[in-house]
Amino acid sequence: MYRFVEDETEREILTATDVRGFFVEPSVGESEIITAVGSALRPERVPVLFEDVEMQVRDVRGREIGGYYIGRVEVTDFRDSVSVPGGTDLALSFFGFGSPYPYAGEIWQAWAQSSPAESGMWKRLPPEAHDSWLHVVQMAWFRTGHQAKRYGDTTTCEIAGADLADIAGFYCELGEAVNGPGGYFGSNPSALDDCLINSGARRESPFRLVWRDFESSRRAIGDEDLDVVISVLREYGIEIEYPSSG
Template identity: 30%
Template sequence: MQVEDHAVWERGFPVKYLLVREDEEGEERFWGRCAGVEGMFVDKVPPPREVLTLRGCTPVGRLRDVLSPAGDATGLLGDVCIEVWDEQRPVQWWNLLDTVVIAHQPSRIDPALVDVIVGAAVEEEEPWSRALPASPRFELFAGTTAAAAPAGRCLSVDGLFVSREDPPRTPLELIGCEAAEPLLAVLRQPHKWERDWMRMWALDRNGRVMYHHNVDLGITGARPSVLGSTLVDITLTDGGDDRPSLIARSIWETWYQGAPTTPNQWAPYTAQGRAEWLDLTAAGMNGQGPDRTGGVHHLDGRFVTDVPGLHCAMAEALVGPGGYFGREWNAFKDCLNGGFGVAAPFTLIWHDADIARQALAEITSDPDKGLSYFEDIVQLLERYGVTVVLQ
């Protein structure tokens, strides 16, 4: 399907979204287009708060720091990830959001260990539906991303393995839709399609795809559009749980004017905003041309104060503003294998490298290595044949 064939219509307002679905052969087919979407940007509502007890803890990092002040039995721990490991790998994980330490005391299991009582909103990837490993290991991480810092481990967690309700679904409104025949067929028999899905492509003002978003085809209703003509407004029962956050709205407005052409436009944003910026770079990852080798690339390190900022600056150094070169450690490694516009060998001069060294000192991508995220990225570059000069 050619985007340019559907990105323009004869109306007084632009097409901002294309509706697309893959057929049985994997070909993308045009299902419709619309002038806008209401409810695209949503901050997740945290789940209800619960009280849990981390039994037999060996605290390190952030958890150790929170527990250390003499006589102070409370502390703000922030987001925590709990992973349940078998002998080789994690088999399940939970995020404890906005975790607060209520109390801690010597463990009943072993006085050398600590029992920690916390309050948190518990977010689980999927409900626990299996038996615990024979010798489970509970690993704790401060933060809920791939770059979270180790916070210790514990022997068990009281209150973790309970039944929880699914979060409420948030609808999505497609405004001013011109439906092609496949989508019209869905509107005629919506119940037949409610377990299927389609893809929304968000366009910038030049008709370039700047974001992809999958949505279920559960349709609550359709009616003549508020924009008139023969258009329709469609309500989807659930717009998905991976929608951009509210902070992304202003970032999208910047990208809507066209892909960035000047560096460091991401710099004023928080880590969350920078992560949203990186999501927009991913839409153009296949259009960055053949790999170039050799030469010198300069990384502006003045604003590398978090992991998303590192990857924003790295991508700009290697493939230019708005370019994609990974959003986290694993994706960055994939890019170094080639196919994303630049490949080793080359030289990377990292200016103001100490800013990242200090800001990422407590963050790791692999706790077993014992390296900070900054050190790990430098080592990874060098392993792939990149000459890294830290200034």
């Protein structure tokens, strides 16, 4: 699932079925020892230093769906894998580099098996995981060749305001309303602006937005974040309807 390569040459350095310790709480700041699980690499000696390294995320078909430029990676220790027969668990140092999305690892594991087949799968996660889901959505969207725009010709998009606990949830919901399961349509006001421009919003409004249970989402998210989002949408002529229920 994880493939470490030289960034310029794409030469494979090692692979792993899982990477533990890389996806950390934002408060942690830096990663410490990272474990690459089930690698085929068994170094003759340690430490071994690799430069200019990218860690790719690949699905079960071998398709690249995400990636992180790490730079320097040092193998500091190794042992027989306790979870992958015949494999090696490598202790790695990324020299402090980590990803501040603590749930992204388990989300990548799910996406590696199959991309979302239905909308709303992110709602099964706790609210604190919504940032991580949005991060995976955004990275997978661009890594698989999509652009920041609307695909398809849907003229009416609906979002369920009662399901939104935070601003990340709004962008998860909007992305799927516009572009289907696992879809992306911005992750912040600037990115939303880009998506609208690339969808032809300067010429005509690309869709009408039905925002159900708006007051519920306003209470959960707060005026400041929602006012900015609404301002961006209205700037490009998006008609927003606010049904009281249903």
